Amino acid sequence: MKDKILFGYTGLFDTPDSIINAAKKASEEGYKKFDINTPYPVHGMNKAMKLPPSKLGYASLVFGLSGTISALLFMYWTSVLDYPIVIGGKPFFALPAFVPIMFEVTVLSAAIATVLTMIIVYFKFPNISHPLHDTDYMRKVSSDKYGICIQADDELFDESKVQLFLKELNAQSIAPVYFDDEETENKPSAFDKKFIALLAVVAIIVSGSTYILLNKVVYSVPFNWMMNQNKISPQQSNAFFSDGFGMRNPVEETISRGNLPYQFKNKPEEAGLLLANPLAFTEENINLGRNKFDIYCSPCHGYFGNGDSRLRGQFPNPPSLHSEKVRNWKDGNIFHVITEGQNIMPSYSSQLTRQERWAVVLYIRALQRAQNAKESDIQ
Amino acid sequence: MSLPNEQIEYSRKDLSPKVRQIGLLLFALGLIIAVAAYLTEPIRASFMNLVLLMFLLSVGLGSLFFVALEYLAGAVWSTPYRRIIEIFAATLFVLPIVALPVYFNIHDLFHWTHLDGVSKDIALSSKSGYLNVPFFTVRIIAFFLVWILFYSLLTRNSRKQDAIKDQLLTKKNIKISAVFMPFFALTVTFSAIDWMMSLEPHWFSTIFGVYYFSGTVLAALSVATVAIILLNKNGYLVKGIISDHYYSLGALLFAFINFWAYIAFSQFLLIWYANLPEETFWFLSRWENGWMFFTIGLAFVHFLVPYFGLLSQPSKMNPNRLLFMSVWILVAHFYDLYWLIMPTFSKGEFVFGWMEIGFILLGFGILVLIFVVFSKNKNLVPVGDPKLKRGIDFRL
Structure with a gap:
């Protein structure tokens, strides 16, 4: 049987105080490659072993910040440069909406990258199994003992000196630990x-x-x-x-229920002459008209028909509804424009029923009256 | 029933008279300016008085919350300086005096107190079941009584323990703390709603109470940290408070800086997204007419600077850096309250001048004086607490 390669010397202690003391002594002695094994984390061990603070935090910071920045740039690219879409009337570069995503990506990239870095840095797997595994020492420090292991590859390591050092600390069951031949020969x-x-x-x-x-x-x-x-x-x-x-297509010579065809297609003058508003000037009809006007007309025409669009210039502003021309129009002309559309204004016949269209006409009349009241209205 | 607290090295020292002088100086300066402010611009002064009131409420109520939290969580790291937090909780006693001028000017501050205006306004008249002067008065008095009650119960037991060293008193305080917590949650929420949110009675934000709570904890914690660092430096506290303790205080400050930012941003994001005029006007009045830079500044002063200032481990362990950041956060809380309250007073333009500085001085003066008065003839360390030894031995 050939000589086994020494991994290190181990010693056991009974109390957390004595292991802290041992760690202090070992680091004072100048040992650098030694480890402490305890059944649970012992507070103050970092200081006693003179371990420098972990540098892992810097990796987290760098990866986290790069996550923040790449999320911001990516969203800038998708929603400003590559495929700008108006969402909820917000500007393309809507920073508040980006913030939650930037936050999530920061956390995600920092967490994943930190774990990966830790694995790469700390687990340089020389063997499949650590030499301390499956030893009596490991069994004891996993239950109720506190152990120290001074490794043979330390610069100051000297078998007899280490034994003496551990004895002076009153360590129990001081024993050498060897590499397992099978493990060292079979590299994974x-x-x-x-x-x-x-x-x-x-x-x-x-x-x-x-x-x-x-x-x-x-x-x-x-x-x-x-x-x-x-x-x-x-x-x-x-x-x-x-x-x-x-x-x-619908069957010829038939119409579907409630769907009267519009007789004045492309005939605005005739519509103005022949059509009359069937609705009375009642509060109910005005409210219906206002409701529909605010929903369908006001985005471009403005709430009061002044042509002050809310669409931030993404659609040309229409002229005011208070012009001389529109005020002198017959009800039928306005009805015709709503039904057929005009210039770039599309037809609203599929959104608004006949009755609703007439109600909108009533409401437009009310708006016009409000801005161009006659002398007699005041009395 | 006594525990071996014999190894603890603490001897009571009287505070240096310098502290009292500084407190008196700040207080006198602040008071003179405040009175002058009331004589020149009473409405503006009462708005600032409200800022001051909320600031002191933050410190007092937040401290009481902290004391209760320590008992409930069974925390040991904060036990060596719990008495200091208890002393700052006594700020609750000066609240009625600070609140009186605000209360007498209630008609200048709160639109909902004008009954003729409320009756014409559907939104306000349907809220008038809650927002009316009698109920408001009852609420603030009841809240105050609740706070004083729990303050007396908790601190009396704690002080008694110094003399008789009875462990059962800790158990009693744990129970009292458990009862206090729901009261705390309700009172801090409704105080924020009553005093600050109802300044704009049409506006509402369901997260507002939590927003104020996050500031409350920050204010109490930073005041306590400042006091602990200064007292420990000059040897007024028990031996053995080291960087591990500072680190924990700093870490909690850091956590609540993040919590505040999270809550503040949540409030903003939802309102910004929904874009409803009945909600957005509140932010618009903090954005237009010169308030924009103050609002952007809030994100820097209250989040970014303290975030990076407290991010690294050494910044929390080094007492000087932690002291600086604590003072910074305390000022930032004032900034935050100013941002919450003052735009209601001055929608037209950003205001800040000698009056505001006077009220800030007054606030700090009151805090120093409260510490001087309430620490007299008291141990600054809960020497009878069974957790004290473990608290001193606390390591990260």
Whole structure:
């Protein structure tokens, strides 16, 4: 049997105070490569062992801040440069909305990067198993003893001196610990065939069981693919009809219920002459008109019809509704514009029913009256 | 029932008369300026008086919360200086005096006290079941009585323990603290709503009470930290308060700096996102007419500077740096309260002048004097507390 390689000398203590004392003495003696093993964290150990403060925090800071900045830049790129969309009337660069995401990315990148750094820095795996594992020493310091281990690769290490040092500290069961031959000879490799095979098996089992669980076992109401319904979607083909179109025109010579066709298409003058407002000037109708006006008209025309758009210049402002021209229009002309649209104003016939359109006309009249009151109104 | 607290090295020393002189000087200066302010611009002065009131309430109530929290959590690290926090909780006693001028000017401060205006306003008249002068008066008196009650119960037991060293008194205080906590949560929330949120009676924010709570804890903690560092430096405290204790105080300050920022931003983000005119006007009056820089400054003064100032470990362990940051945070809390209250007084333009400085001096003077008065003939360390030895031995 060949000589075993010495890892270090161990000694055991009974109380936390004595282990703190031992750690202090060992660091005073000048030992650098020694370790303390205790069943639970002993307060004040860092100082006693003269351990420098961990530098891991700097890694967290750097990774965290780079997370913050990259999140900010990414959102700037997506929502300002690459694909600007107005969301909720906010500016493209909406910093308050970015802050929660920047915060989350900071925390996430700091946490993950810190753990990875720690693993890379601290676990430089020389062996699969640490020499202290499966020793009597480790068994004892995992239950009720406090142990110190002075390593043989320390510059000051000298077998007899270390033994004497531990004896002077009144350590019990002072014993050498050796490297395990089998461990030192078999270096682990990340590309070990068995290890790769194990990873593959684990990956297949995890992804397979997740797939089966989500798609076969838990295939319940919220997961039943609401997009795939047994009906014709817009633009879909349908073999039932000879032309193959899914979308159909109404049958000729018929109209659907409640859907009177508009007789004055492209005839604004006739609409002005022939159409009259069927609604009376009642509070109810005015309120209906105001409600619909505020929803559909006010974004561009402004709440009072002054043409002061709220759309921040993203759509051209319309002219005021208080102009001479519009005031002299017949009700039918306004009704016609709402129904058919005019210039870049689109038709609102699908958003507003006939009655609602007439109510809006009433409300516009009320607005006009309010800004251009006649002498007689004051009396 | 006594515990071996014999190893503890503490002998009571009387405070140096310098402290009292400094306190009196600050107080006198502040008082003169405050009176002058009341004579020249009474409305502005009463608004500042409200800022001062909320500042002192923060320190007093926050300190009482801390004492209760220590008992409830069974914390040992703060036991060696709990008495100092108890002394600052006595700030609660001066609140009625500070509140009186505010109360007499209630019509200048609170729009909802004008009954003719309330009756014409649907929002206000439907709130008038809560916001009316009699109920308001009852509330502030009741809150004050609750605070004094719990202050007396907790500190009496604590002081008794100095003499008879009875462990059961700690147990009793734990129970009292448990009862106090829900009262604390309610009173701090409704105090914030009554005194500050109702300045703009149309405005509402459900997080407002928590917002004020975060400031309360910061104020109490920073006052205590300043006092602990100064007293410990000059040997008034028990031997053995070291950087590990400072670190814990600093870490808690740091935590609550973050908590404040979290709450403040939550309040802002929701209102900014929803963009409803009945909510946004509150922020707009803190953004327009010169208030913008003050608002942006709040984020720096109350969050970014203390955040980076307290981020590293040495900054929390080094007493001088921690002292600086504590004073900074205390001033930042004043800044925060100013930001909450003063824009209601002056929507048209940003104001800050000699009056405001006077009230700040007055606030600090009152705190120093309260410490001088309430620490007289008292141990500055709870020598009978069974947790004291463990508290001194506390290591990170």
